[in-house]
Amino acid sequence: MKVLLAGATGYIGSGVLSALLASGHTVTALVRSEEKAAAVRQDGVLPVIADMRDREAVRRVAAASDAVITTASPGDENSAAADIDFSEAALEGLREGGVFIHTSGIWVYGDNGDITENSPRDAPAIVAWHPEADARFLEAPGVRSILIEPAIVYGHGKGIPNVITAAGPAGDLPALQLVGAGTQHWTTVHVDDLAELYVAALEHGEAGARYVGAGGVNPTVRELGEAASRRRGFEGRVLPEDATATIERLGAFGEALMLDQQASGNKAREVLGWKPSRPSLVDEIAGGGYDQS
Numbered sequence: 001m002k003v004l005l006a007g008a009t010g011y012i013g014s015g016v017l018s019a020l021l022a023s024g025h026t027v028t029a030l031v032r033s034e035e036k037a038a039a040v041r042q043d044g045v046l047p048v049i050a051d052m053r054d055r056e057a058v059r060r061v062a063a064a065s066d067a068v069i070t071t072a073s074p075g076d077e078n079s080a081a082a083d084i085d086f087s088e089a090a091l092e093g094l095r096e097g098g099v100f101i102h103t104s105g106i107w108v109y110g111d112n113g114d115i116t117e118n119s120p121r122d123a124p125a126i127v128a129w130h131p132e133a134d135a136r137f138l139e140a141p142g143v144r145s146i147l148i149e150p151a152i153v154y155g156h157g158k159g160i161p162n163v164i165t166a167a168g169p170a171g172d173l174p175a176l177q178l179v180g181a182g183t184q185h186w187t188t189v190h191v192d193d194l195a196e197l198y199v200a201a202l203e204h205g206e207a208g209a210r211y212v213g214a215g216g217v218n219p220t221v222r223e224l225g226e227a228a229s230r231r232r233g234f235e236g237r238v239l240p241e242d243a244t245a246t247i248e249r250l251g252a253f254g255e256a257l258m259l260d261q262q263a264s265g266n267k268a269r270e271v272l273g274w275k276p277s278r279p280s281l282v283d284e285i286a287g288g289g290y291d292q293s
Contacts, residue, residue, distance in 0.1 A: 009039055052086040068099070087133070104134045151212070151263060217282075
């Protein structure tokens with residue numbers, strides 16, 4: 001397929017780009033600068049330099065594509081508006097029967113020890129806009145619209161886990177400062193496994209389907225912190241943090257990090273044949289994948 005990919009140079013998007021190319025798809029990447037354009041050209045990708053909020057540019061490129069995948073986010077207070085503008089324009093541009101894959105996230109489910117695609121939404125403030133927008137995009141007429149809801153993404157030393165692995169020492173004896181009490185579970189997925197889920201959804205996903213992108217491993221923050229503590233020479237010592245202090249330190253992001261969540265991602269396995277196979281996040285940390293340079 002001819003795929004328009006937004007976010008191709010980002011953490012998730014670069015993995016999706018590699019997986020698309022490995023599966024024989026042709027990719028056009030929407031990028032914001034000539035520097036990013038040069039990076040994707042090296043992979044044989046056609047870059048289009050435009051902001052994701054440039055509705056006319058997005059409509060034009062989407063109209064020349066069989067599918068649109070968005071993993072892009074400015075990562076600031078404009079993220080919601082940018083995502084909505086891009087998605088609306090892409091859906092306007094796609095031809096009848098095209099595919100639209102939108103990215104949401106596991107946090108929309110709030111505290112939940114057994115998350116499935118049918119679980120109720122209880123989104124914290126940082127992603128409160130997602131449930132309404134996600135539902136609207138899934139109902140778009142004339143296209144095969146699909147939603148991917150990634151768990152906390154890890155791999156290659158990047159992503160949210162660095163909030164733990166790069167934390168400063170605390171306490172009388174050197175110990176790693178946790179995010180919150182550490183009893184909360186994080187449901188996780190390796191970035192390369194997640195990329196393969198996007199391709200599986202593109203090729204086989206049903207219209208209106210949601211797929212929770214969880215690798216099936218749900219460590220506690222304490223388990224992650226203890227693995228990082230050992231790598232840092234703190235002998236596994238960790239120091240919990242009061243929830244109020246975490247939120248004061250990290251704001252709405254910290255509130256989301258204290259959600260207690262577990263998920264299996266079984267629907268994607270059963271329906272799409274998705275087979276996440278990379279090492280767990282605990283193993284990645286223990287093996288030095290998140291050592292600080």
